[in-house]
Amino acid sequence: MKWWKQALLCLLILGVAAVVWYRFFPGAAEMAAEWGIGEAPAATAPAAGARRGGPRATGSPVVMAPVESATINDRLSAIGTGSALRTVALRPFASGQIVEIAVEPDSQVAAGEVIARLDSEGEVIAVDRAKLALDDARARLARIEALRSSNTATAVQKTDAELEVRNAELALREARLALERRAITAPIAGHVGILPVSVGDYVTSSDDIAVIADRSQILVDFWVPERYARAVVPGAPLTAESIARPDETYRGTVRAVDNQVDPESRTLRVQGRIDNPADTLRSGMAFRVRMAFPGERYPAVDPLAVQWGREGAYVWAVRDGVARRVPVTIIQRNADSVLVEGALAAGEQVVIEGVHAVREGVPVARGEEPARS
Numbered sequence: 001m002k003w004w005k006q007a008l009l010c011l012l013i014l015g016v017a018a019v020v021w022y023r024f025f026p027g028a029a030e031m032a033a034e035w036g037i038g039e040a041p042a043a044t045a046p047a048a049g050a051r052r053g054g055p056r057a058t059g060s061p062v063v064m065a066p067v068e069s070a071t072i073n074d075r076l077s078a079i080g081t082g083s084a085l086r087t088v089a090l091r092p093f094a095s096g097q098i099v100e101i102a103v104e105p106d107s108q109v110a111a112g113e114v115i116a117r118l119d120s121e122g123e124v125i126a127v128d129r130a131k132l133a134l135d136d137a138r139a140r141l142a143r144i145e146a147l148r149s150s151n152t153a154t155a156v157q158k159t160d161a162e163l164e165v166r167n168a169e170l171a172l173r174e175a176r177l178a179l180e181r182r183a184i185t186a187p188i189a190g191h192v193g194i195l196p197v198s199v200g201d202y203v204t205s206s207d208d209i210a211v212i213a214d215r216s217q218i219l220v221d222f223w224v225p226e227r228y229a230r231a232v233v234p235g236a237p238l239t240a241e242s243i244a245r246p247d248e249t250y251r252g253t254v255r256a257v258d259n260q261v262d263p264e265s266r267t268l269r270v271q272g273r274i275d276n277p278a279d280t281l282r283s284g285m286a287f288r289v290r291m292a293f294p295g296e297r298y299p300a301v302d303p304l305a306v307q308w309g310r311e312g313a314y315v316w317a318v319r320d321g322v323a324r325r326v327p328v329t330i331i332q333r334n335a336d337s338v339l340v341e342g343a344l345a346a347g348e349q350v351v352i353e354g355v356h357a358v359r360e361g362v363p364v365a366r367g368e369e370p371a372r373s
Helices: 003-024 028-034 119-148 154-182
Strands: 063-066 070-071 074-091 094-101 112-119 183-185 190-192 211-223 237-242 249-262 267-275 284-292 296-301 307-309 312-319 322-333 340-342 349-353
Touching: 074 190, 119 154, 211 249, 211 284, 237 267, 296 322, 312 340
Parallel strands: none
Antiparallel strands: 063 349, 070 296, 074 211, 074 284, 094 112, 112 183, 190 211, 211 267, 237 249, 237 284, 249 267, 296 340, 307 312, 312 322, 312 349, 322 340
16 A cells, blocks of 8 residues: 555544544543634533523533542551560580580570580689689789898889789689680570580580570561651551461550661561560561551542543532532542542532533532442
8 A cells, every 4th residue: 555545544543533532532622622622612501490691501410429538548557577575596605515404495594594514624724723823923922022121122023023913813814704604604584495406515606505585575577668657656556466376466566667668669677566475476476567547638539530631630529509620639549439639628529420511610410320230
């Protein structure tokens, strides 16, 4: 087909589409009039008996629906993971053979309680040697002081003897510290997990001896959409339900909020804290967290009420029986309503059917609402 025939065919298709749009698309005539194409259709003549000279009503009755009020962002539900308030993995300060395990798995221990002991014969010998060195340094200092009184010893010799005593004292403290560290103690109070070692095992400073968890409280980490960033603050109340125990509800508060939003998921990490007085909760459990907020209230209209023009979305509000065009901004679309931002009041009537016959400032008549399935 030649190019000029193709051009004519395209123009013909565009013309037909324009006519169909102008005849059947709601508000097309008004939009065309705004663009300077044609004229806006005039309202039909008033019904018999209408006051002559007053505004004319639309040609066909319209169906209206009231504006309702809806609240969004007033509640939050998320799935989180629990962990103990504090968890410590115990490791020895030095290498050695385990000669004693003083606790049983899943037992409660206090802070400072001995969990296990390593062989300490070498450390005991080091403490005895340090004691002998300290005694010798002190005896030498006593002799120097006696000689100093008769000017037989110099001040420099006395200073050296005093320094030797202090070094011997430090050496004894160091030896005693090494001996104390052969006993592995609990840094916090809590429950001991299953022990991964036994008596006779040789361990190093990189080996875990035990894990102690303070589960008097449970921390729940969960993620919330970024739109809740301003609403979720430390100290805010929350409720948590264990997925494994859905019949139990625990109350708590927000412990901490992360300082940045994850750019990939657009979510914010939040950490809640709940009490565990009966010790029924464990680390790693899944929780359903719920929070309530004041939320934001917006007018809610029927989806059929929202129309589109050159300047954006709008609805036809009926005020004192007269149609008024109200620009709106769509906030959220739901299955049965659209939340908008605009000069609309709850209970106000908006046109949902027959919008093609509605004009600014023209009275409208209510028609019968069609039955909806």
